Amino acid sequence: MKYIVKAVIGQGSCGIASGSKKTAAILEAVGIPVEPTGCIGNCYLEPIVDFHFADGSSTRLVKFDEEAAKKVLSGEPLANYIISEEDERYLSGQKRIVLRNAGVINPEDISAYGDYSALRNAVTHRSEEIIQTLKTSGLRGRGGAGFPTWFKWDAAAKAVGDTKYVVCNADEGDPGAFMDRSVLEGDPHSVLEGMAICGFTIGASEGIIYVRAEYPLAIKRLEIAIGQALEKGYLGENIFNTAFSFKIRIKAGAGAFVCGEETALIASLEGERGMPRLKPPFPAQKGYWQQPTNINNVETFANIPWIFNNGGDKFEAIGYEKSKGTKVFALAGKIRRGGLAEVPMGVSLRDIIYGIGGGIKDGKQFKAVQLGGPSGGCVPEELLDTPVDYESINQTGAIVGSGGMIVMDETTCMVDMARYFLDFTRNESCGKCNYCRIGTKRMLEILERITEGKGEPSDIELLHELADKVKEGSLCGLGQTAPNPVLTTLRYFGNEYYDHIFEKKCTAHSCKALIHYDINENCIGCGACKRNCPVEAISGERKVRHVLDKEKCIKCGKCIESCKFNAVVKI
Amino acid sequence: MNIELEKLDKLLDKYADAPGSLITVLQNAQEIYGWLSEGTIEHISGRTGIKAAKIYGVATFYTQFRLKPIGKHLIMLCKGTACHVNGADDIAAAASEHLSVADNETTADGLFTLNYVACLGCCSLAPVMMIRSDGGEETYGSLTNAKVRQILDDIRAKEAAAE
Ligand SMILES: Cc1cc2nc3c(=O)[nH]c(=O)nc-3n(C[C@H](O)[C@H](O)[C@H](O)COP(=O)(O)O)c2cc1C
Numbered sequence: 001m002k003y004i005v006k007a008v009i010g011q012g013s014c015g016i017a018s019g020s021k022k023t024a025a026i027l028e029a030v031g032i033p034v035e036p037t038g039c040i041g042n043c044y045l046e047p048i049v050d051f052h053f054a055d056g057s058s059t060r061l062v063k064f065d066e067e068a069a070k071k072v073l074s075g076e077p078l079a080n081y082i083i084s085e086e087d088e089r090y091l092s093g094q095k096r097i098v099l100r101n102a103g104v105i106n107p108e109d110i111s112a113y114g115d116y117s118a119l120r121n122a123v124t125h126r127s128e129e130i131i132q133t134l135k136t137s138g139l140r141g142r143g144g145a146g147f148p149t150w151f152k153w154d155a156a157a158k159a160v161g162d163t164k165y166v167v168c169n170a171d172e173g174d175p176g177a178f179m180d181r182s183v184l185e186g187d188p189h190s191v192l193e194g195m196a197i198c199g200f201t202i203g204a205s206e207g208i209i210y211v212r213a214e215y216p217l218a219i220k221r222l223e224i225a226i227g228q229a230l231e232k233g234y235l236g237e238n239i240f241n242t243a244f245s246f247k248i249r250i251k252a253g254a255g256a257f258v259c260g261e262e263t264a265l266i267a268s269l270e271g272e273r274g275m276p277r278l279k280p281p282f283p284a285q286k287g288y289w290q291q292p293t294n295i296n297n298v299e300t301f302a303n304i305p306w307i308f309n310n311g312g313d314k315f316e317a318i319g320y321e322k323s324k325g326t327k328v329f330a331l332a333g334k335i336r337r338g339g340l341a342e343v344p345m346g347v348s349l350r351d352i353i354y355g356i357g358g359g360i361k362d363g364k365q366f367k368a369v370q371l372g373g374p375s376g377g378c379v380p381e382e383l384l385d386t387p388v389d390y391e392s393i394n395q396t397g398a399i400v401g402s403g404g405m406i407v408m409d410e411t412t413c414m415v416d417m418a419r420y421f422l423d424f425t426r427n428e429s430c431g432k433c434n435y436c437r438i439g440t441k442r443m444l445e446i447l448e449r450i451t452e453g454k455g456e457p458s459d460i461e462l463l464h465e466l467a468d469k470v471k472e473g474s475l476c477g478l479g480q481t482a483p484n485p486v487l488t489t490l491r492y493f494g495n496e497y498y499d500h501i502f503e504k505k506c507t508a509h510s511c512k513a514l515i516h517y518d519i520n521e522n523c524i525g526c527g528a529c530k531r532n533c534p535v536e537a538i539s540g541e542r543k544v545r546h547v548l549d550k551e552k553c554i555k556c557g558k559c560i561e562s563c564k565f566n567a568v569v570k571i
Numbered sequence: 572m573n574i575e576l577e578k579l580d581k582l583l584d585k586y587a588d589a590p591g592s593l594i595t596v597l598q599n600a601q602e603i604y605g606w607l608s609e610g611t612i613e614h615i616s617g618r619t620g621i622k623a624a625k626i627y628g629v630a631t632f633y634t635q636f637r638l639k640p641i642g643k644h645l646i647m648l649c650k651g652t653a654c655h656v657n658g659a660d661d662i663a664a665a666a667s668e669h670l671s672v673a674d675n676e677t678t679a680d681g682l683f684t685l686n687y688v689a690c691l692g693c694c695s696l697a698p699v700m701m702i703r704s705d706g707g708e709e710t711y712g713s714l715t716n717a718k719v720r721q722i723l724d725d726i727r728a729k730e731a732a733a734e
């Protein structure tokens with residue numbers, strides 16, 4: 001083996017969960033210097049390790065866990081772990097602006113990030129000039145709604161107030177999305193620099209990052225980054241010898257999806273229950289402690305330094321019609337290559353799911369992709385050529401949202417998906433608006449009834465009616481968008497609702513009440529299922545095909561788990 | 572109620588008069604005691620002048636706050652979308668059955684508390700759970716029912732050996 005000068009190991013949450021710290025310990029024990037980096041994006045290949053050799057070359061190793069490291073150290077060829085060309089294309093098919101540093105630099109070392117050149121440049125300009133550059137860039141908020149960023153900054157800059165605030169929304173509430181986590185863990189300085197530029201532009205001297213409590217590593221990396229930036233003088237008093245002072249603190253969220261909504265977030269920052277309030281006044285006029293406040297998403301801020309280093313026109317040149325720049329998507333679900341994908345706006349869903357994500361895993365059939373989480377919708381196969389830009393995706397009934405993309409295959413029941421999201425929003429409704437509080441509950445009850453095989457023909461109409469009322473009768477985006485998963489599944493997968501209600505059938509074999517188990521001719525009579533059945537529903541002689549008593553069966557799945565011959569099936 | 576008030580008081584010295592810091596105080600108090608008892612809430616109320624009912628209102632709004640003690644190992648089992656699509660319900664059922672507890676319950680021996688959560692941010696490794704104990708937190712991905720049972724048994728065995 002060539003002499004290894006250092007090993008760079010992906011230590012985002014996913015890398016650590018796959019055992020990258022154990023790999024690091026093994027390598028360190030034999031004297032190889034180890035350096036952490038953030039999430040590289042190919043989460044499905046973690047732990048990912050880059051070996052850097054004395055001759056300046058480097059090699060990327062994948063699925064390089066503790067075992068693999070031990071084997072290589074005792075002589076197994078490295079080649080067994082080198083990333084395949086196909087997997088390399090996962091990254092080369094992307095355009096990385098937001099993730100330019102994630103998985104490349106050591107996020108705990110400010111010198112690896114740079115010298116805050118965008119901020120250094122910005123403080124020599126007037127506020128209007130900065131806003132003009134932003135306007136040229138066409139950047140729109142990445143937190144979900146896609147609101148033009150320059151407009152918000154302009155409003156906050158013009159607002160009158162004693163003290164102004166910059167808030168970074170890192171609540172990332174969409175369950176199944178992890179873009180913001182990766183940016184914070186992999187490149188915290190880009191967010192801090194973006195916030196500082198915003199502070200200078202609108203005249204704020206304090207920034208707050210509201211991070212969800214489930215992200216302890218992101219919080220730790222941010223703390224380190226803030227400390228280093230203060231030390232270097234990129235944050236603090238009289239930044240770059242100007243009159244501009246700016247400090248940033250972290251506020252850990254306490255677990256409430258609705259706190260991602262900006263007015264609820266402000267209430268939470270003030271130590272209250274996170275209940276949204278009516279807009280206007282907008283946070284730009286009356287926000288945190290009734291002072292002008294600009295709130296942007298993590299990814300929005302992470303774009304800012306790039307825009308000021310490269311020019312608004314460069315950013316504008318990337319993307320599509322009214323959606324400029326790139327967007328990071330979190331690919332998960334039944335996808336072969338799950339992870340982060342940053343692509344220019346306007347690329348088709350198909351290119352992301354098949355081109356980058358490699359299509360559906362385990363050779364199954366694609367059914368739908370859920371965009372925008374609980375506020376979004378399911379997009380079916382026939383619309384996969386839709387370009388990802390705010391307007392086109394809205395037309396499908398879904399939303400670009402914050403970038404969560406959950407891919408579903410033939411085994412996912414769309415009625416159950418709608419039920420799942422309604423269960424989530426009902427749980428997370430703050431309870432302020434009647435329609436959101438009770439309407440979502442009634443909708444959930446209907447969906448539960450349908451998935452249990454007790455649906456009635458009038459349920460579809462009732463769902464539509466309630467969906468309209470909940471949308472109209474809710475104050476904030478949570479209630480206004482909560483019916484979207486139901487409406488899109490009704491629109492594109494109406495046949496599945498029909499099957500559940502009229503045929504009492506779940507074609508995806510997912511709804512427990514509508515399926516039963518059986519043993520087919522693959523059975524060799526080994527007895528494993530019989531031994532594992534907790535209710536003695538399986539009988540049969542050894543070496544003879546077993547029989548399953550449907551009356552006794554409780555559909556716990558233990559037989560399926562224990563069968564090595566695929567002989568237990570759901571029908 | 573016997574609580575070590577000293578640490579809590581130190582915390583309150585810092586935050587009692589800072590407006591808007593109730594959530595931070597509760598988070599730190601929970602860090603100290605593992606949960607928020609009635610005594611803790613009343614003590615915070617006394618020092619900050621915020622009514623206990625209001626503190627209770629805030630504490631029940633957020634899922635992070637616990638009004639019951641928890642076990643030595645807190646199992647955060649993900650039921651986020653990616654995990655749901657990859658069979659989190661079955662995993663949850665397996666964990667629940669193996670420990671004989673439901674969501675938000677603690678095993679009789681005080682070893683485990685089971686908690687369903689929405690997304691741990693490791694969606695590409697779904698289904699996922701995170702177990703938090705004194706030694707920090709550990710995340711487990713690509714779970715199967717058998718793997719969950721194995722992980723729980725391993726922790727049990729380790730605890731038994733330590734006794
Ligand atoms: C229920 C609800 C949840 C939201 N959750 C988030 C979130 O987790 N992260 C986020 O950045 N924006 C979230 N938003 C959007 C914010 O209200 C706000 O539009 C956004 O932070 C503005 O930043 P941007 O202009 O950079 O997108 C949510 C909105 C609603 C209605």
Ligand code: FES
Pocket residue numbers: 175176177649650651652653654655689690691692693694697698699
């Ligand atoms: S959905 Fe389970 S970790 Fe994200």
